[in-house]
Amino acid sequence: MDVKKKIERLLSENPQGLTIKDITRALDISKGTAIKYLFELKGEGKLVRRRVGSGILYYLSNVYTSLGKRKESLMEDGKEA
Numbered sequence: 001m002d003v004k005k006k007i008e009r010l011l012s013e014n015p016q017g018l019t020i021k022d023i024t025r026a027l028d029i030s031k032g033t034a035i036k037y038l039f040e041l042k043g044e045g046k047l048v049r050r051r052v053g054s055g056i057l058y059y060l061s062n063v064y065t066s067l068g069k070r071k072e073s074l075m076e077d078g079k080e081a
Contacts, residue, residue, distance in 0.1 A: 003027070003029060003033060003037055004037045004040060004041065006027050007023060007027065007034070007037050007038065007041065008041065008046070008060065010023060010026055010027065011023075011047075011058060011059060011060045011063070012060055012063065015059070015060075015063045016057075017050065017057030017058060017059045018057065018058055019055055019056065019057060019058070020034050020035065020038070020056070020058070023038075023058070038058060045061060046060060046061055046062075047059070047060065047061060048060075048061050
Protein backbone atom coordinates (compact mmCIF):
# COMPACT_ATOMS: atom_id res chain seq x y z
CA MET A 1 0.00 0.00 0.00
CA ASP A 2 1.41 3.40 -0.91
CA VAL A 3 1.91 6.19 1.63
CA LYS A 4 -1.02 8.31 0.42
CA LYS A 5 -3.42 5.37 0.83
CA LYS A 6 -1.98 4.68 4.29
CA ILE A 7 -2.62 8.30 5.31
CA GLU A 8 -6.20 8.08 3.99
CA ARG A 9 -6.79 4.86 5.92
CA LEU A 10 -5.28 6.31 9.10
CA LEU A 11 -7.46 9.42 8.87
CA SER A 12 -10.58 7.33 8.22
CA GLU A 13 -9.80 5.34 11.38
CA ASN A 14 -9.42 8.59 13.38
CA PRO A 15 -12.44 10.80 12.68
CA GLN A 16 -11.42 13.15 15.51
CA GLY A 17 -8.59 14.35 13.25
CA LEU A 18 -4.84 13.96 13.48
CA THR A 19 -1.84 16.27 13.57
CA ILE A 20 1.17 15.84 11.32
CA LYS A 21 3.05 14.53 14.34
CA ASP A 22 0.36 11.86 14.90
CA ILE A 23 0.56 10.83 11.24
CA THR A 24 4.36 10.69 11.10
CA ARG A 25 4.56 8.59 14.27
CA ALA A 26 1.80 6.17 13.25
CA LEU A 27 3.25 5.55 9.79
CA ASP A 28 6.94 5.99 10.62
CA ILE A 29 7.45 8.56 7.86
CA SER A 30 9.21 11.93 7.77
CA LYS A 31 7.37 15.21 8.24
CA GLY A 32 8.28 16.19 4.66
CA THR A 33 6.73 13.02 3.27
CA ALA A 34 3.57 13.53 5.32
CA ILE A 35 3.24 17.14 4.17
CA LYS A 36 3.70 16.15 0.52
CA TYR A 37 0.86 13.64 0.61
CA LEU A 38 -1.39 15.79 2.79
CA PHE A 39 -1.12 18.59 0.21
CA GLU A 40 -1.89 16.11 -2.58
CA LEU A 41 -4.99 14.90 -0.72
CA LYS A 42 -6.06 18.49 -0.05
CA GLY A 43 -5.62 19.33 -3.75
CA GLU A 44 -7.83 16.35 -4.64
CA GLY A 45 -10.52 17.66 -2.28
CA LYS A 46 -10.20 14.66 0.03
CA LEU A 47 -8.76 16.49 3.03
CA VAL A 48 -9.80 19.28 5.39
CA ARG A 49 -7.38 21.22 7.59
CA ARG A 50 -8.61 22.93 10.74
CA ARG A 51 -6.53 25.14 13.00
CA VAL A 52 -7.00 24.35 16.68
CA GLY A 53 -5.02 26.67 18.90
CA SER A 54 -1.45 26.57 17.65
CA GLY A 55 -1.88 23.21 15.91
CA ILE A 56 -3.56 21.93 12.76
CA LEU A 57 -5.82 18.90 12.61
CA TYR A 58 -6.33 16.96 9.40
CA TYR A 59 -9.55 15.12 8.54
CA LEU A 60 -10.90 13.32 5.50
CA SER A 61 -13.43 15.63 3.85
CA ASN A 62 -16.29 13.13 3.95
CA VAL A 63 -15.74 12.41 7.66
CA TYR A 64 -15.44 16.10 8.57
CA THR A 65 -18.63 16.94 6.66
CA SER A 66 -20.49 14.06 8.31
CA LEU A 67 -19.38 15.20 11.76
CA GLY A 68 -20.50 18.76 11.03
CA LYS A 69 -23.93 17.61 9.84
CA ARG A 70 -24.34 15.41 12.92
CA LYS A 71 -23.45 18.31 15.21
CA GLU A 72 -25.88 20.64 13.42
CA SER A 73 -28.62 18.03 13.70
CA LEU A 74 -28.04 17.59 17.42
CA MET A 75 -28.05 21.36 17.95
CA GLU A 76 -31.37 21.66 16.10
CA ASP A 77 -32.80 18.98 18.38
CA GLY A 78 -31.73 21.03 21.40
CA LYS A 79 -28.93 18.65 22.35
CA GLU A 80 -25.25 19.46 22.65
CA ALA A 81 -22.74 17.54 20.56
